[in-house]
Amino acid sequence: MEIKAALQAREEIVWLNEKKDSTVNDSKELSAAAVAEAEARLQRFAPVIEHYFPETQRTGGIIESPLKEVPQLKAKLNADYGANIRGRLFIKMDSNLAVAGSVKARGGIYEVLKHTEDLALAAGIISGTDDDYLKLTSEAARSFFRKQKMQVGSTGNLGLSIGIMSAALGYEAIIHMSADAKEWKKALLWQKGATVVEYAGDYGEAVKQGRLQSAADKSSYFVDDENSRDLFLGYATAGKRLESQLEAEGIAVGDDCPLFVYIPCGVGGAPGGITLGLRQIFGRNVHCFFAEPQESPCMLLGMATGLGNSISVQDVGLTGKTQADGLACGRASGLSCRVMANELAGIFTVRDGELTDYLHTLWRSEEIFIEPSSCAAIKGAVQIGTNDICQKYLVQNGLAEKIDKAVHIIWATGGSFVPQEIRDELLA
């Protein structure tokens, strides 16, 4: 198989998804109605979020990030990388999402809240979805949650979001961390009251162990990054939120104003959910691309071979090791591979060395700091206007003549929690 050989040879790859179609799948389990329900649930929990995380007072307990136009970055990428970016360039600052400091504040926190609502309704802590959700912060509710466990396997950021949110609500949080997880992320979790279990193995191993241990315990709930519908729905709520932010910028995405979105990809849940949410809003006029490290392109491998989660990057001789700790996943989410089959435009691979270059470039041009995993998204903006395969995509989709009116979004997925000394090291 050609793609396997190219991956093995560590070639720089731009893969186009030939199965993408112009209509959006509205499968029952992940329908636009289900995403709207998720958004309504986040609204119901807003007073609880505001109660535990006063930094969300400004937004009334809604966790959302700014959309920032970055003209200096555009100029710098065009000048230094010959990027030929046409149209407007923005960064979606999920790197600065409150509570978790990463994109995982969308999916991870949503799933904790969903489970909390289910438990609280069943136990009669709240009488219905129109009850006062602040009851969930009462001492009685907290002592109920203290007897419940929340577990997850993670390379770091998902663990942070689940650990911080569930510990705040009163749960016993147990976070199974892969060898790739950064020390500061583990330390922060301990400090927030979660228990961290460390594994010498990779992300797949941490997930497997967490899943096993949780299954053996009736009072435990496992957030399953490889299969979770709720995580996906939480991420997908980004679609409507972004639509309002674009409107505020005077942008109406449409046939004459295409939207290009570049998202870093690990196991595929976060970028998959966001893509689904965007496609439900913008349909054929949004073009979503993922970016993955050269040593762990698990979604590319799963989607291009059609083998989904039954193949790992190690199976084709890659190490799965990368400085982009948030993307160090050797095996893709089967759910994401299935849901993305007709939605995703394509996938880029990126070398670790380039991530550091982009990190510096973004800092020097805009004084924005994001973590290395996040920087993978910048690769998309660099490739779209220059790479031959991308040009083919533009022509095939009738976009070449509209590109001057295009809007490009680099989805920054993490960074605001990175401690100063680590920032200094990365920027040195």
Ligand SMILES: *Cc1c(COP(=O)(O)O)cnc(C)c1O
């Ligand atoms: C988790 C994460 C991603 C990718 O999300 P997946 O669901 O693993 O694909 C990207 N960037 C950062 C910083 C992350 O933490």
